[in-house]
Amino acid sequence: MAGLHGERFDRLTHAYRCFLAGSCPSQSAAEVAGVVFSGVRGPAELPGHDSACARAGARCREGSAELTCVSVTLVGIVTSLTSEGQPAELVRYCRDTLAVLFQDLDLMTQLVHHFQTEDQIISHLAAKSVSTYVVHHLLESICTNFQATVSPVWQQKCVQAFHSSSPGQELDGCLWSLTDVLKRLLQAAHQEILGKIVAAFEPSLRALCSKFLPEEKQRGMDFTSCDRWGTTFCLLLDLLEALAASSVICGAGLKSPRLVHIHSSALLTTISCSPEYFVKKRALLLLKRAVLQKAGEDWASGEVLSAGRRHEHFSTDMNKLAQTVLTAVAADWLQSVQVESASFFGGNKHSDGGQKPDCVMLRAVSLLILKSTELHIQAPGITAGVDSAPDVYGYLQSLWGFLRQCSVHLMEVKHLCSWVSLLFGEQDDDMMEAAKASLFIFLHHRLCSGLDDIAESEAACVSGCNPHCHFLFLLQSVSFDHSILLDFLISSETCFLEYFVRYLKYLKADWQGFTAACERVTKSRCHVSLQESFTFSCAGDMPALTYTGEPDQVEFSSCVQPSGFIPPADRISLVAGLPLVEYDSSDESDAGSMEISEDEPGPSVCEKSKCPAFYVKQKTFEARQKQHESSDSAGLLSEPTSTVKRRPDGLSLPMLQSKQRLCTHMAPLSGQVTLARALTCLSELRQVVTRLQTKKLFPYNPSSLLKLMAHVENCSQQSPVSLFNK
Template sequence: MKLAVSGTERRTVRERFDCLKDAFRCIQAGSCPSQSAADMADVIFSGVRGLPGQDREKAPAGYRHDSSMELTYISVTLVEKVTSSLTSQNLAPAVALYCVEILRVLFQDMDLMSQLVDHFQADDQIISHLAAKSVSTCVVHYLHQTGTVSPVWEQKCLQAFHSSPPGAELDACLWSLTEVLKRLLKGAHQGEILGKLLAAFDCSLSALCSKFLPAERSEAGQRWMDCTSSRHWGTTFCLLLDLLEVLTASSLICGAGVCLKSQRLTHLHSSALLTAVSCCSQYFVKKRALLLLKRAVLQKAGEDWALGEMLFTGQKYEHFSSDMSMLSHSVLTAVAADWLQSVQVDSASFFGGTRHIRDDGGQKPDCVMLRAVSLLLLKSVELHIQTAAGTAGVDRATEMSGYLHSLWAFLKRHSIQLMEVTHLCCWVSLLFGEQDDDMMEAAKALLSIFLHHRLCSGLDESAVLETTCASGCNPHCHFLLLLQSISFDHSILLDFLISTETCFLEYFMRYLKYLRADQQGFTAACERISASDRPLSLQTSLAASCGGDMFALTCKAEPDQAEASSCVQLACAGLRLVEYANSDESDPENMECQDEPGTSGCDKSRFSGPPLSARQKQYESSGSTGLLSQHDSTVKRRPEGSLLQVFQSEQTSRPNMAGQMTCDTSARAVLCLSELRDVVTRLQTKKLFPYNPSSLLQLLAQVLNRSQPSHLSHFNK
């Protein structure tokens, strides 16, 4: 090895650069470089080590450091390129053999891994990161090839987790382990390999989290004050939060396959994470910790990088229920101790600083923080009432209302727009705007809270609706405001039903079951929403102030037009999953029925069955949306007495009166549901619907058939 290195050192710096660049281009193009594998390994190794003493002396004074760094950059990058190309298995056989020989010489004969991990603590952040990236790629490659973890890398990380202070070395180890776990999870290697890797780091990760996230609240608060004085602390802590999210995601993806303490650290240290949100002086750290807790309570850890269908295996690990209960208990305990008072919400920022949303100079709030706090509390309350702790009783109902009022006070304190809202049920639409997934989660949680309050409050139905409307969780109001936000467009509800991106199906089924038994409450909600809409002037909602493209508008008509005008609806944001117009008729013979024999109703949740994304691609490629287009045109051609005709006649023939807007809201809502039922029925008949919608259609039919207002009776014929 010494002779080979000496031969390499006789090359000039320019020759080494040229050799490395030529090798990079050749492997990129799928061909072998002119140098032998052994010679190329020599050049790479010398580059990773940096310029030897003789070359540093010969180089010009201003060029010595730059040349050494650049040679290391390209050498470390080339190692990552060679390894990733082998892992992807897209090389020609001759090139693959050439790369295998390079890696054999580098890692077996020259012990390159030791050189790479030494760069973890380099002062140059680029070298430290490139080394971590290259090492991670190599670790994953050899895990796939041999099923063993690199002992040099493992030892380096273990040592850093136990004793290294915040800084470059610990950062590189945290990032590297996070990257290795992500690649294994994305590659669906959740079994023995992942379990072996997690087991190797289980104790050290627990010790690391105990150091950064102490259990005692008073000790944690003091720890944040001490640690934030270090300029490296914020970056290191955020890298730890990234690792915690990957570990949490692994517990969801692997289910019962792997169950280690390190996978539960987010839940076990949830109280300390809440303390970090309130006590840390660095806002980006507060925000990152809060988003981790939000994803944990929503069971969406890893949603930014994991494949959607991977996140839910249907199996839960052994301690899942107790961990979720612990998380919700930590949140509710903190809220009861005035945690919301200490949560900071800065002005939203973008790549230009901060911008104003009002002429009086007020800055728009960070809606990401507002939404995260809201969902964290709502889902915690929902989890709480689903456990044994959520027993019935008037005191329990009062406790739940107290949590909601604490949330409303927090939101109003940080949002001028929400301060102006008199009907609290409107806050969901205003706050979540075009964030459909979060909006559906909030609506589902509020529906659960409402049903629990209804069960244990001891009040009659009308009194329950009044009290819950005062708390902002009347399910009828939420549903009607959702319909308003999509302009009563049934095709958008269809998008929600066939999408895996929201929990709309679960929410919709639960709401329809309640609506079936409470038509009067629905009518009362129509009156309440119409009354709350009319006095408000034309205004831009919080959704627009949060930087979205959707504007929630309410209309105050001129006095002479008040009786004849109707509410201006919220503009619909985002693209539909399918285009309902300008498409050809699909070929039914090319489509496969997704209904399983013996399956009735909506037994398949959005998490079960074949990945919906694959089915959607199949539908789109087959032009299946022509069926929906045909349905829409059929509706427009319906004869007199049809749903659309009834609705239009309601708009034009009825005299102007105070209750007109209430009737319009009811009529449009029922029309929307009726058209949704029609299009789902048609898709089911053609075997184009992605799951069995029998239960959904049955519920829709029952709701429509029980509509009480006389002017809606036409819809049921």
């Protein structure tokens, strides 16, 4: 038996190496197909070898598993080599091999049989090879007879599993393979084939969701006691996301792409009642992507998703999803949402009152409620009136209570408008979505409430929804660096352009509110991170500084970090004048940034935008250091190190003086200074965009944006601090 295994391994290895090298094996296609088939089928299926395997015991089973893995993997490799771009001779060889395997030897039956094997590696490899061949077969059938043909063996296996199987290997394999097929077809934008696949599985998919996600009036089967329930359920969620993403190019009349919206209530119940935390999290992230209309963004082409058409029930489904979420919030659903401590390399730490919470969950809950509120406002049945105004801010108050309950650090935030930057500082795209939704909610409330601008601004700050404050905190988080805002404008990864245009329109109409917000933001407690501290190391071997959130509490840490190192957990710094996070600029902005650098001294904007956070940190520290050295260099630099005086607490006099100076420097800026820095940032941004437009380097027509920014500059002429008259 060992000799037989060795011979097969040698032949399979030879074929594998040849395929990787782009050449045909020395054996014929039929011979390679025979070896692969025997390996996939396994020695226990071969006549005359049952007794030999029984006597060989574990060693024989181990060798059989290895042979099966290699054979199943080779099936996927052969299938992938039939694509365009490969040598013609190799393509013909692989096509002949596949014809023998799937037409003469019926390999598909053997592959789907492995879905239910106990060996998870074999089961997954089989599902992967099946999905690869299914897509290949669909594309081949279109080329030959102009009609997409679904593999009947695979379809029958999946339909049967969806109708009758409980959580386990067989159902997992079917879920994974169908999801992978949908993803491949969606990435290639094969509209006709994708619609045919979804239609073929429509009844079975609806039956599957009825079992795992029953509606309120129905009672589904309780699978939570099964060992593999969590894994199977997460695979179902992946399939639902692929179906939701396929709705942009699928034909009308199919319910499968709408299953996330149809079963949104059951998904909310899963988030609050599931025994597995990772299942709660995956379900919540699915609903978040659905409400943001970003299903499939992690793996599908953005061009495909944006170019697709929404089905006829899309608006109705989105309104139903929003209403379901808000109804649950009104029924205290948030009180049942579990948020554990943030994970790290090595596992999780149970919350001890000071541990950082799972910000992914907090962000997902926040966006789900914010976007649902926005959709609720946009619903056709909602009219502008005083009666609808209190409900809008009521949802935000419920959200804020939930966030405070989950994070002891957020409980100490004095200015509620800072929570958007505090919570979303690590994710630019989510932060812009939250800011845009908050702005829309504010404008609706402003229209409905009947309050004057001053009273409305105060009410908005109480609910953490003042757009002026949000924008100022955003500018603080990027150190008022216009080059980072330029990256936001150019990048397609965030909705910053839409948010920025809408905000500038409001800013033009409420300049007085903006100046008042500058004072309000400045007088509020200093903007701090979720961990209530900001640590960064200074140049050389100086001790690290720990900023605890108060202007007079800057302490020297005994821990010395390597120069330039910023702990990942502390990168959410929102201290005024210090950047929020490291920001990678989009590729689209490279050309424009390089052109701008021709007219600006020093490092180019391109160089700064590639790592603006580090650049701003470095420049900010250098500027402060020069300022301190010039103001009192005689008291610090002239003192010999041999005569350094030390206090009883161990701090040297120079170190103490440095501490005092940094405390003074890091005190909150005055409202006038904050206003001046904001105006300077907007002015520099307008000049850069104008220069790019003149050189025809801006990726779209910014004329409307420039007009808005010009109007804002005109409004600033009436400000006590005017930087545009220079």
